[in-house]
Amino acid sequence: MTPFQFQRAADAADALQAAGAFGAKYLGGGTNLVDLMREGIERPAALVDVTGLSDKIEERADGGLMIGAATRNTALAENRAVRERYPVLARAILAGASGQIRNMATVGGNILQRTRCTYFYDEAARCNKRRPGTGCDAREGFNRIHAILGASPACVATHPSDMCVALAALGALVRLEGPEGVRTLPIVDLHRLPGERPDLETELRPGELITGVELPALASARRSTYRKVRDRASYAFALVSVAAVLDLEADGTVRDVRLALGGVAHKPWRATRAESALRGARAGSEAFRMAADAELAEAQPLSGNAFKVELARRAIVATLSDLTGDRA
Ligand SMILES: Cc1cc2nc3c(=O)[nH]c(=O)nc-3n(C[C@H](O)[C@H](O)[C@H](O)COP(=O)(O)OP(=O)(O)OC[C@H]3O[C@@H](n4cnc5c(N)ncnc54)[C@H](O)[C@@H]3O)c2cc1C
Numbered sequence: 579m580t581p582f583q584f585q586r587a588a589d590a591a592d593a594l595q596a597a598g599a600f601g602a603k604y605l606g607g608g609t610n611l612v613d614l615m616r617e618g619i620e621r622p623a624a625l626v627d628v629t630g631l632s633d634k635i636e637e638r639a640d641g642g643l644m645i646g647a648a649t650r651n652t653a654l655a656e657n658r659a660v661r662e663r664y665p666v667l668a669r670a671i672l673a674g675a676s677g678q679i680r681n682m683a684t685v686g687g688n689i690l691q692r693t694r695c696t697y698f699y700d701e702a703a704r705c706n707k708r709r710p711g712t713g714c715d716a717r718e719g720f721n722r723i724h725a726i727l728g729a730s731p732a733c734v735a736t737h738p739s740d741m742c743v744a745l746a747a748l749g750a751l752v753r754l755e756g757p758e759g760v761r762t763l764p765i766v767d768l769h770r771l772p773g774e775r776p777d778l779e780t781e782l783r784p785g786e787l788i789t790g791v792e793l794p795a796l797a798s799a800r801r802s803t804y805r806k807v808r809d810r811a812s813y814a815f816a817l818v819s820v821a822a823v824l825d826l827e828a829d830g831t832v833r834d835v836r837l838a839l840g841g842v843a844h845k846p847w848r849a850t851r852a853e854s855a856l857r858g859a860r861a862g863s864e865a866f867r868m869a870a871d872a873e874l875a876e877a878q879p880l881s882g883n884a885f886k887v888e889l890a891r892r893a894i895v896a897t898l899s900d901l902t903g904d905r906a
């Protein structure tokens with residue numbers, strides 16, 4: 579590991595000042611960043627520990643929740659309001675990593691965790707994300723876990739977070755604070771598709787800090803769930819995951835639906851085509867299958883991951899069926 583300076587910030591203002599002075603990276607629980615530093619993939623000259631930022635989960639006047647960026651993943655999943663009002667979020671977090679990692683990992687760090695593409699972690703491999711302009715060994719290599727939607731010739735990596743998939747379905751907003759002030763961004767607009775610059779992963783401006791996440795008031799979120807399909811029953815990243823919120827009329831017609839997919843793209847993938855196909859339809863496996871087909875019509879699998887298209891289709895149908903009590 580290369581030597582680096584270290585400073586602990588008391589609050590957001592302190593963190594911004596320290597980061598400005600040192601040109602530092604922010605450090606949450608360190609469960610991703612420290613691994614990357616050990617491997618020499620990231621070599622920051624300085625770290626600012628931001629675990630002193632708010633770790634509170636507070637009620638908002640509009641009936642939603644405000645979650646501090648330093649809230650540990652375990653605390654968020656165990657919070658009573660989250661479990662009762664946003665079960666999709668609690669389930670997504672508990673489907674990720676291990677108990678020990680969730681105890682360390684923060685909300686800010688989870689959102690900004692890096693891809694799990696093997697070649698990204700291998701200094702000997704060609705990787706446009708790690709070293710722009712060198713190529714992408716995953717395209718013709720071992721790409722079983724890679725993207726089927728929204729990828730580019732430059733990069734086919736996926737975003738690995740489970741939590742972000744639930745946040746995308748819930749329409750969460752990310753609170754940012756930086757040298758130019760405070761702003762909020764919908765989480766679906768925070769992460770980027772790779773295009774020609776996979777090294778640019780988010781819309782964050784230089785020095786910007788995540789200070790929290792706003793969950794909108796959403797009565798329908800009580801009927802929500804998360805399904806993760808992976809190689810092992812625990813301690814594995816998603817091959818495909820689905821976060822779903824379903825709001826039905828008394829006669830079983832879909833009043834509203836929110837769907838997001840994980841493990842399929844460079845960012846948490848809000849499945850807007852499937853949502854449009856479902857609104858106003860009679861809930862049931864036929865409508866769910868049509869919606870999944872609409873979303874996956876433009877899927878472009880790689881040499882090693884064509885199975886993901888059918889897996890995603892079945893996962894969407896099964897997740898929605900869980901919410902209606904139907905068996906797909
Ligand atoms: C073995 C293993 C298995 C895992 N399995 C899963 C899984 O199945 N599902 C899943 O979702 N995740 C999984 N993870 C990833 C884990 O969830 C992340 O490592 C964790 O959420 C990162 O949070 P952190 O606070 O430790 O971030 P850090 O490692 O501290 O930071 C990650 C990134 O976020 C930046 N950052 C941190 N906080 C802020 C902030 N407030 N503002 C701006 N930037 C910030 C850092 O600079 C860094 O770039 C796994 C990790 C491991 C090691």
Ligand code: SF4
Pocket residue numbers: 693695696697698704705706707708713714715716717732733734735776
């Ligand atoms: S998929 Fe992206 S992260 Fe993986 S090797 Fe290619 S450019 Fe690098």
